[in-house]
Amino acid sequence: TIDVDTAATGPQISDTMYGIFMEDINHAADGGLYAELVQNRSFEYNTADNENYTPMTSWEEVGGGGSAEVVDDDGRLNERNRNYLRLTLPGDGEYGVANTGYSTGIAVEEGKEYDFSVWARADGDGGTPLTVRLTDDRGEPLAEPLGLEAEGGGWAEYTGAFTASASSTAGRLAVTGSGGGSLSLDMVSLFPRDTFKGHENGLRADLAEKIADLDPGFVRFPGGCLVNTGSHEAYEGPDWPRERSFQWKDTVGPVEERAVNHNFWGYNQSYGLGYYEYFQFAEDLGAMPLPVVPALVTGCGENEATDDPELLERHIQDTLDLIEFANGPADSEWGGLRAGMGHPEPFGLTHLQVGNEEPLVEDFFERFVEFRDAIEAEYPDITVVGNSGPSSGGAGFDRAWELNREHGVELVDEHYYNSPEWFLSNNERYDSYDREGPDVFLGEYASQGNRFSNALAEAAYMTGLERNADVVTMASYAPLLAAEWDTQWTPDMIWFDNTRSWGSANYEVQRLFAQNTGDAVVPSTASGTPDASGPITGAVGLSTWNTSAEFDDVKVTSADGEELLGDDFSGGADQWEHITDAGSWAVEDGAYVQTETAGENTMVMAGDPEWTDYDMEVTATKREG
Ligand code: AHR
Structure with missing residues (x-):
C-alpha cells in the first residue's frame, strides 16, 4: 500500500538534478564526440602519448617516387604546433599520404557533404598542384577529387568540400602533390558538414543528439582523472612535459594554435574539443556549464601535491581568467578571446569545481581554500564546488567531509562505482545526511555493468536521490561515452563505433528520470509486502x-x-x-x-x-x- 500525503510539501527538486559528466575517456572526444575524422591531423602523435604511436600514426604513403618526413624545425606552422610533414615530390606522377582515420577508417555516407581543410606551404616559388581524394581502403573513389594549388612563400589554409558518392566505413583521405620540389603539410582535416547544430569544428551529431535527449541540467567537464593528473606546468615549448593536466588555456583559440597532449587514458588529445566548444555544447543543451580545474594535488593513482607557490599562483590566476573567458565583456582580455571565437555574449558561468577526487585531502583543502578565496574576492556570485576525496570511502572520505563542513563548502562532489547490490541496499544513504551541511553533487556513479539489472538498481537508487532532493541537488552517471574499439573503462552510458551509437539500458534509465523530473517530492510511505510467490529478482535461465x-x-x-x-x-x-x-x-x-x-x-x-x-x-x- 502506498500512502501519498498530498497536503504535505516535500523538498523541491532542482532543475539541475540530472546532468552529464563528459570526460575524454574511451575516445569520448577525439575519435568520438569531436567530429574530426582525421586521426593525428597535425603529425604530433608521440610515444609519450602511447608507446605504439609515432608522428606518422594513422598515415600511409600514396603513390611513388617521393618521400615523406615529419620535421620539427623553424619552418613550423607555429610554436605550439611544432611538427609538420615535408613531402619531396617526384617530377612525374603524384606522391603523398593518406589518413586512415580511427578504428576501421574514415566513415562517409553517400550523399553527405564533408569539409576538407589543410595548412600547406609549397617550398618553391611557384604553386604546387595538390590533389585531395576521398577513397575506400582499396583506392576506389568515394567522391570527386579536389584540385587545389599550394602557393610558395608561407603557410596558408586551403579548403574544399566533398559530396560522398558512396558509403564506406573504411575511407581514406589522401593528399598528394606533383611537379617536383617539396611541399609541407599540417592540420589535415575532414569534418562532416552536418555537425550538431551545424557548428564549425563541431560535434558528431548522433552522439550529441543522444546526449541532448538526456535533457541534461548541467555539463561537468572535462574530467575526472584527466583534470588533476599529470604535470601542472604550462605548455611552453618542445621540452615541456607532454603529460600535463588539462589546462584550459591549452584548448582555446584557433585549432591550429592549440597544444596537443598525452591523454591520461592512454591516447592523444588534440584539444579540438576545448573549453569554448564545451561551453557552447552546454549552451546548446540548455544546461549549466560546470568546468573542473586542477587543484595541483593529483589523484587517480598519482597522489602527489605540488609545492610550488608560483605555480599555484599561476593556476589561481588561470582560474580567474577562465571566469573572465566565460563571463567577461567582449572588451576584456579573455572575454575578447571568447568573442573572437564567435561568442560575444557571456556563457553565464555560475559554478566551477576545483579539484577531483584527491586522496591527499589535507593538502587538497589547503589549496582549495586559496582558490576559493581568490575567486570569491573577484567573483562573489560563483559557487566553488569541492569534493569528498577518494571515491572508495573510508577515513579519507570522512576527513574530506569534515573539512568541507569546516570550510563551509556549498556543494561537494561525491563519486562511487559499486555493485548493483550496493545500490539496492544503500537507497537510504542520503536520508541521514546533515541538512545544515553542504549540498551533495553526485558527480560520478554507476553500478558495475550495462545489464538491465544494473539499470534497474540505478533507477531504484535514483528514487533515493530524489527523496533527498533537499540535500542532493545534482547527479550524473559516469562515464558518458565509450568507443567500442578502444575502451579503457566499463560500464559506460552510450556506446559507439564510427557510424553507429547506442544507448545502454543505463542510458534509458537516465533519460527516463531526466525527462520526467518533478518539481518537488510528494511525501509518501509504503507498507505491506508485495505478494510474491517466487524470488522477486527473477532467475535468468x-x-x-x-x-x-x-x-x-x-x-x-x-x-x-x-x-x-x-x-x-x-x-x-x-x-x-x-x-x-x-x-x-x-x-x-x-x-x-x-x-x-x-x-x-x-x-x-x-x-x-x-x-x-x-x-x-x-x-x-x-x-x-
Ligand atoms: O569516470 C572515470 C574516472 O573515475 C574519472 O576520471 C575519475 O574521476 C573517477 O575515478
Whole structure:
C-alpha cells in the first residue's frame, strides 16, 4: 500500500538534478564526440602519448617516387604546433599520404557533404598542384577529387568540400602533390558538414543528439582523472612535459594554435574539443556549464601535491581568467578571446569545481581554500564546488567531509562505482545526511555493468536521490561515452563505433528520470509486502555472449524444441539493426528474452517471464577463421 500525503510539501527538486559528466575517456572526444575524422591531423602523435604511436600514426604513403618526413624545425606552422610533414615530390606522377582515420577508417555516407581543410606551404616559388581524394581502403573513389594549388612563400589554409558518392566505413583521405620540389603539410582535416547544430569544428551529431535527449541540467567537464593528473606546468615549448593536466588555456583559440597532449587514458588529445566548444555544447543543451580545474594535488593513482607557490599562483590566476573567458565583456582580455571565437555574449558561468577526487585531502583543502578565496574576492556570485576525496570511502572520505563542513563548502562532489547490490541496499544513504551541511553533487556513479539489472538498481537508487532532493541537488552517471574499439573503462552510458551509437539500458534509465523530473517530492510511505510467490529478482535461465565476428546462426531453443530466438540474430550489422529495432528485450513465445549489444557483441539472456527456471539451449556455428 502506498500512502501519498498530498497536503504535505516535500523538498523541491532542482532543475539541475540530472546532468552529464563528459570526460575524454574511451575516445569520448577525439575519435568520438569531436567530429574530426582525421586521426593525428597535425603529425604530433608521440610515444609519450602511447608507446605504439609515432608522428606518422594513422598515415600511409600514396603513390611513388617521393618521400615523406615529419620535421620539427623553424619552418613550423607555429610554436605550439611544432611538427609538420615535408613531402619531396617526384617530377612525374603524384606522391603523398593518406589518413586512415580511427578504428576501421574514415566513415562517409553517400550523399553527405564533408569539409576538407589543410595548412600547406609549397617550398618553391611557384604553386604546387595538390590533389585531395576521398577513397575506400582499396583506392576506389568515394567522391570527386579536389584540385587545389599550394602557393610558395608561407603557410596558408586551403579548403574544399566533398559530396560522398558512396558509403564506406573504411575511407581514406589522401593528399598528394606533383611537379617536383617539396611541399609541407599540417592540420589535415575532414569534418562532416552536418555537425550538431551545424557548428564549425563541431560535434558528431548522433552522439550529441543522444546526449541532448538526456535533457541534461548541467555539463561537468572535462574530467575526472584527466583534470588533476599529470604535470601542472604550462605548455611552453618542445621540452615541456607532454603529460600535463588539462589546462584550459591549452584548448582555446584557433585549432591550429592549440597544444596537443598525452591523454591520461592512454591516447592523444588534440584539444579540438576545448573549453569554448564545451561551453557552447552546454549552451546548446540548455544546461549549466560546470568546468573542473586542477587543484595541483593529483589523484587517480598519482597522489602527489605540488609545492610550488608560483605555480599555484599561476593556476589561481588561470582560474580567474577562465571566469573572465566565460563571463567577461567582449572588451576584456579573455572575454575578447571568447568573442573572437564567435561568442560575444557571456556563457553565464555560475559554478566551477576545483579539484577531483584527491586522496591527499589535507593538502587538497589547503589549496582549495586559496582558490576559493581568490575567486570569491573577484567573483562573489560563483559557487566553488569541492569534493569528498577518494571515491572508495573510508577515513579519507570522512576527513574530506569534515573539512568541507569546516570550510563551509556549498556543494561537494561525491563519486562511487559499486555493485548493483550496493545500490539496492544503500537507497537510504542520503536520508541521514546533515541538512545544515553542504549540498551533495553526485558527480560520478554507476553500478558495475550495462545489464538491465544494473539499470534497474540505478533507477531504484535514483528514487533515493530524489527523496533527498533537499540535500542532493545534482547527479550524473559516469562515464558518458565509450568507443567500442578502444575502451579503457566499463560500464559506460552510450556506446559507439564510427557510424553507429547506442544507448545502454543505463542510458534509458537516465533519460527516463531526466525527462520526467518533478518539481518537488510528494511525501509518501509504503507498507505491506508485495505478494510474491517466487524470488522477486527473477532467475535468468541462460546467458551467452555471442561475438558475431566469431559465430553465425545463433539459436535459442526451449526445452521442448521451440525456437525462441533464431537466425535473425546472427550476422554483423543486420543483427545490430534487428536488435535496435526490436528493442532490447521482449517476451517471445512465452519466454523472457533479453538482448544487449556492445558493438558487434550480442548478449542473449533468456528466462521465463514468471521468473521460474527455464531450460533452454543455445547453438551457434563458429565462423571459419
Ligand atoms: O569516470 C572515470 C574516472 O573515475 C574519472 O576520471 C575519475 O574521476 C573517477 O575515478
